[in-house]
Amino acid sequence: MENAVKFESVSFGKRVKSMLKVDFRRMLKSKLFYILIACALVMPILMTVMMSMMDGSESVNQQTGEITIMEGPENTWQNIGTLPGEPLGGAEIFAMCNINMAFMGVAVFVCLFISDDFRSGYAKNLFTVRSRKGDYVISKTLAGFVCGALMLIAYFVGSVLGGAISGLSFDLGTLNAGNLVMCMLAKIFLMPVFVSIFTLISVSAKQKAWLSICGSLGGGMLLFMMVSMITPLGSTPLNVVLCLAGGALFALGLGAVSKIVLKKTSLV
Amino acid sequence: MNAVEIRGLSKNFGPKQAVCGLDMTVPMGAIYGFIGENGSGKSTTEKMICGLIPASGGSIKLYGKDHTDSAVRAKLGVLIEAPGCFPGLTVWDNMMLQATNLSIPDAEREVVRILKTVRMEGAAGNKYKNCSLGMKQRVGIAMALLGNPTLLVLDEPLNGLDADGMRIMREIFCDIIKDGKRSIIVSSHLLGELQKVATHYGIIRHGKMIVEMTADELDSSCRTYVALQSGEMNKTKMLLGCRYSRVEEDEAGYLRVYDMTTPEEIVSYLYENGICVTEISTDKIGLEEYYIDLMNGGKK
Numbered sequence: 001m002e003n004a005v006k007f008e009s010v011s012f013g014k015r016v017k018s019m020l021k022v023d024f025r026r027m028l029k030s031k032l033f034y035i036l037i038a039c040a041l042v043m044p045i046l047m048t049v050m051m052s053m054m055d056g057s058e059s060v061n062q063q064t065g066e067i068t069i070m071e072g073p074e075n076t077w078q079n080i081g082t083l084p085g086e087p088l089g090g091a092e093i094f095a096m097c098n099i100n101m102a103f104m105g106v107a108v109f110v111c112l113f114i115s116d117d118f119r120s121g122y123a124k125n126l127f128t129v130r131s132r133k134g135d136y137v138i139s140k141t142l143a144g145f146v147c148g149a150l151m152l153i154a155y156f157v158g159s160v161l162g163g164a165i166s167g168l169s170f171d172l173g174t175l176n177a178g179n180l181v182m183c184m185l186a187k188i189f190l191m192p193v194f195v196s197i198f199t200l201i202s203v204s205a206k207q208k209a210w211l212s213i214c215g216s217l218g219g220g221m222l223l224f225m226m227v228s229m230i231t232p233l234g235s236t237p238l239n240v241v242l243c244l245a246g247g248a249l250f251a252l253g254l255g256a257v258s259k260i261v262l263k264k265t266s267l268v
Numbered sequence: 269m270n271a272v273e274i275r276g277l278s279k280n281f282g283p284k285q286a287v288c289g290l291d292m293t294v295p296m297g298a299i300y301g302f303i304g305e306n307g308s309g310k311s312t313t314e315k316m317i318c319g320l321i322p323a324s325g326g327s328i329k330l331y332g333k334d335h336t337d338s339a340v341r342a343k344l345g346v347l348i349e350a351p352g353c354f355p356g357l358t359v360w361d362n363m364m365l366q367a368t369n370l371s372i373p374d375a376e377r378e379v380v381r382i383l384k385t386v387r388m389e390g391a392a393g394n395k396y397k398n399c400s401l402g403m404k405q406r407v408g409i410a411m412a413l414l415g416n417p418t419l420l421v422l423d424e425p426l427n428g429l430d431a432d433g434m435r436i437m438r439e440i441f442c443d444i445i446k447d448g449k450r451s452i453i454v455s456s457h458l459l460g461e462l463q464k465v466a467t468h469y470g471i472i473r474h475g476k477m478i479v480e481m482t483a484d485e486l487d488s489s490c491r492t493y494v495a496l497q498s499g500e501m502n503k504t505k506m507l508l509g510c511r512y513s514r515v516e517e518d519e520a521g522y523l524r525v526y527d528m529t530t531p532e533e534i535v536s537y538l539y540e541n542g543i544c545v546t547e548i549s550t551d552k553i554g555l556e557e558y559y560i561d562l563m564n565g566g567k568k
Contacts, residue, residue: 007339018371121352128318
């Protein structure tokens with residue numbers, strides 16, 4: 001048997017580690033990643049400053065003569081979540097256009113990140129040497145999660161800066177800094193729910209980036225309203241645990257479905 | 269043990285059967301020339317070997333193990349259709365990405381070595397999208413060579429390569445199989461180039477393997493012919509046509525007689541008919557002609 005070829009089996013940890021290295025290397029070289037983080041940082045500053053400047057300005061409806069007085073933000077933390085006493089997930093601009101937009105922004109990242117693998121043909125290199133499709137799904141979900149978490153943090157920093165520039169109040173009222181931390185943690189732990197949905201849609205759409213982006217934004221919208229409800233500014237450890245459990249369940253469940261999709265379909 | 273053993277492989281795309289009951293054996297240490305017309309199922313078979321598309325039926329074994337075995341798959345090098353590189357990244361970054369994917373220790377040194385091998389060390393800083401077709405092909409081959417693969421699957425690797433590139437490829441192929449353990453599957457339409465390196469051949473048509481043979485078997489299967497030139501080619505062709513069943517004129521202007529005969533017999537026959545032969549030799553048909561004959565259902 002001198003001519004026999006020996007093959008070393010690669011452990012799960014080693015496989016996932018190398019896959020993660022590939023994805024993080026790519027992520028850090030991708031312009032899209034920095035653009036999204038920059039958007040998440042700048043958007044709350046611009047929005048807060050602009051809305052504050054428009055505060056109290058009147059606009060008259062030419063047909064009815066009705067006068068509308070513009071209301072700006074009163075508190076910096078309105079960018080992060082709903083304050084006690086405010087309607088949850090209401091139609092107010094700060095209930096919709098706040099930090100929760102990062103959940104939709106990460107859809108663009110996940111979809112383009114995955115579709116690029118298939119469009120460039122790099123998926124051939126990856127899947128030829130990796131028969132376990134699970135490694136790919138785990139790595140993409142983690143990369144998306146990290147990008148999403150960084151977007152949330154960037155948005156938080158942007159909100160604080162915007163609030164400081166506009167001279168808004170930083171008063172948390174009946175809440176405390178612990179609630180704020182719990183709120184941010186809950187949002188971060190909720191991110192895998194969205195990322196795993198976007199990953200599933202993207203691996204199904206493969207190189208069709210437009211299809212995965214449209215599908216992900218549509219699918220994400222269904223859960224979007226839920227975010228403000230389970231991650232209010234007054235979040236408690238229960239909210240964090242719920243989001244963590246939800247995130248883990250979605251990541252595992254949809255990850256398994258994504259793996260089956262990759263296994264059963266053509267990868268080129 | 270064979271490097272690749274395929275039995276009864278099939279693949280359907282809806283109602284269309286791309287590969288039907290294909291059997292294929294690639295011995296260890298072989299450079300396997302995988303030949304077939306466009307759409308004959310070569311690339312589909314190669315993609316199934318690499319696990320890029322699921323097979324509809326049959327079995328694929330790589331070095332005695334199922335082709336889904338992650339340990340075997342980790343030692344595969346592949347270039348199918350086009351190199352899988354990110355256009356916005358540099359050649360170096362693309363190579364490093366693949367080195368990371370393969371968990372190559374001392375990746376930078378290995379990437380430098382491989383880029384030197386394919387004569388691309390000077391273009392490492394170029395963005396992949398700015399590379400020429402030949403350069404892209406070299407990068408694709410370099411990526412396939414990373415990690416010292418045990419089995420290389422190369423689909424049209426010679427496309428776009430210049431003469432120097434082709435020579436380098438031949439040297440690389442021969443170097444890889446030197447230890448007798450590693451194997452290469454190469455599909456190419458450049459049969460002349462393929463014949464220079466291939467040790468085994470597989471010819472596929474309509475998704476079925478029609479013949480598998482070694483280079484020696486091909487050599488003995490190839491017909492010999494007598495090629496000649498004379499002062500009066502038209503008259504010579506007419507005279508030879510009267511006596512022999514298959515006489516053809518090749519691109520170089522020589523008349524080829526494929527029947528069982530000898531140069532002496534032809535010279536004396538033509539001499540008797542007043543024709544003076546200026547040049548005559550015997551030769552064997554090459555892979556290209558053998559393949560064309562086979563595709564046309566002609567004699568070997």
